[in-house]
Amino acid sequence: MDSGLLRVQLSVNGQRHALALEPRRVLLDVLRDDLGLTGAKKVCDMGNCGACTVLVDGRPMYSCLMLALDWREAAITTIEGLGEPGQLDPVQQAFITADAYQCGFCTPGQIMSVKGLLDTTPEPTDAQIMRALSGNLCRCGAYGNIMRAARIAAGRDPGTDETGSDTA
């Protein structure tokens, strides 16, 4: 083995992976290129946009800013690790219900931010949801529906069709 590589074990989505990594590799690249988990996206590669958000010990973090080998002890969850086989997580389902995406490129990151919030704050206020999503850009501008998806997932919105009669 090349002398520049370090043997590390990473725990991702409940599975341990033995890897040989250059110390400079960031977690996002390792997830996408070594583990084939391409759900987290590379958009800005410098912590501006949130498209690479994953959960690290339950906390939403930007994986593009994390050196992979620093996180050997952590439990990492990516979008691929949400839900059960054949069954979406309620946050994922809420994004479908609220049409909380357009192109979908930022969606995995948005979902992980909402998931991280709801795991620690099951009944968030709008201000808390907004704060949790403030590090996730959506160029399609789906923010209104993303907020609604978070409310649906938190049980604050029934998620029924909002179209109604305008009696004005």
Added chain:
Amino acid sequence: MQTLVRPSDTHASGSDPGLDPYHATSAAGRIEGPDKVSGRARYSADVRLPGMLWAKILRSPHAHARIHDIDTGAAAALPGVHAVLCYRNAPDIPWYDHGRLFDRTVRFAGDEVAAVAADSEATAEEALRAIRVTYEPLPCVLDMASALAPGAPAIHGTSNRAGDPAIEQRGNPRRGLREAELIIDRVYTTQVALHNALEPHGCVALWQDERLTLYASTQGVNTLRCEVADKLSIPERQVRVVTEHMGGGFGAKQVAWKHDVIAALLARESARPVHLMLDRHAENLATGNRNATRQHLRIGAKRDGTLTTITARIEIQIGAYRAGGETSSVDGIYHSLYACRNVRTEQAVVYTNTGPAVAFRAPGYVEGNFALESALDELARALNIDPIELRLRNYAETDQRRRKPYTSPDSLRRTYARVSEAFGWRRYVRSVDSGPKRRGIGFAAHDWVGGGGSPPGKVRLTLVPPGRFRLESAAQDIGTGTRTALAQVCAQALGVDIATLDIALGDSNLQLASPTSAGSATLATLAPAIHGAADQVRKRVLQAAAELLLEPAQALELRTGRVVANSGRELSLRSLCEHLGRRTITAIGKRAANRRSQSIRTCGAQCVEVEVDIETGEVRVVRVVASHDCGRIVNRHLVASQVMGGVMQGIGFALTEARVVDPRSGVVLNANLEDYKLPTVADTPVIIHAALDLADTEANVAGVKGIGEPPIIPTAAAIANAIFDAVGVRLYNTPFSVCGMLEKLSGPPHARMCDNDEPR
């Protein structure tokens, strides 16, 4: 997001909402929803192929320079580097006006100089750093004023004007000016805005024998195939372009860019698949932008508000090259939005040593609309006429440019009424001014030349064992929900449940003419073709079933999974398929031409409420109500999402987004998502879509039109007009920055009203 629908707004006849053919499927989520929320949706950047290399492009640090020499020896010698390309060894391929793929002259900071492919991204980056380029810097021009100044260095040929100005005139503008009792004479400017789709431009290139496959983030698989084949001088049939999902484009991904061909060349050179996705920095330099404009506008009117003339001299900053694609028609809206006999526009295109412009969601209309609708508001105030009333007094009943009636002549008027009512325009009560925060409201209307669709457009529809239907179109889903809307149209046209339908998109190998995702044209182009295919397939299914059921075909009806006879007898499609054996039922639907006698348009209006902090200069958009005519609504959630997204991008354009170029070096100073200010969740106002579901069956058999571009068009003007209403400051230059606001707010009242300084 709230969508307001009233029975009277559904259907041109305004009768029965129960007739909405899409009612059942409209509420369904997107077909690709589960893939997009689970990370399974595969974008170009996610394609991984065995032996794949990673490619990077070296870009010019100079705004204008001659490349004296390039030494790639050290780069090529690095372990892991498989290919290095520059003007020395790459094929000499013509590009842009008179340039080359790898040009000896670079004309903006970000121009392509060399490229490498290596077995890791890190090695590719290292190789780029090892390339030695000797530049001979040339004088540069970075804005339109300096580009047009006497003696300015010419970027191409002898002048920085890209061709002659486009002049369009009707009537006698001079006479119109003489007849005017009031004239608004203003100069407006708009900035360069960057698309910044979150998925960067790029592709993965794979050669198999002499055949090239590009997994590309593109708005036009067929266009890209054609352009890449042309650049590589190989037959089109040897190129396949696949776009399964794409992370946005907003106009910037509708042409072949140099990186597409560079990826193909690197893959050929290295005999390996090559992954070439741009990084965010390059994305902000070299993949297009919304052109800056300077618009000198004059409108004349009678005391009763009747417009007597509209004239505009327009300059468009195209950047270093003409990148092609949809044209930016800043002049378009001046000729169409209002009834006016005397109109003249002169639109000139100016080169500068900056990244090339390309279509950006409603190219030109966003810019022109800001100026025209700001001026109309100023006119309304000067005449003391309600802004909506002034627009009604100048309502254009026909397409004055083409001298034809519109297919939906009344729809713009209906959007005025709809938006005004849903917003409470006439009932609006200003909150009592207390403290530094002041509120105000603004209105703006728009039309849009696109949205009608046109040939060519083909789809293929096939009955597939065991009784499902398969719809195929080469068109890609840019993120608007094309996949879902096309499937809905097809299910409805066949009369079957959407769950029994499969749809394949985004592959040039389907060999079906398809529109580029541009001009808000996809649905209006393909829906009529789908109707055609569905009619043929239904007919042939019923004929085949008639033979088996021994019933006349006229007595049969296609339902989900079966054919039912008047007599009550049934045949399942599964049985039908078994009987057909190896015979298939398939048909191609072709988009027919639009009627020549009528003109199709989309249009709409928005009302905005803003809050201006007179101490900090901060503008907050509080509430937006939007109403747009997009014909029949196939999926109200998809339409509402387009409206929401367009409004958000309009807010970004109006308030925070601007490419900042260093005035000496030409280097872009905010080529990242920290310093280029996109709207965030915290900038999101209440957005209400006051829906109009007006089937435009004069336009096409499906009654549908586009909604992709329209919602961004009137937002900036409506915000500007609301700011004036709030604090009496008239804004002529986008974006309305906090600094600019403070400057205006601190000036004397006179300056607030009349200041129309040229920007530096």
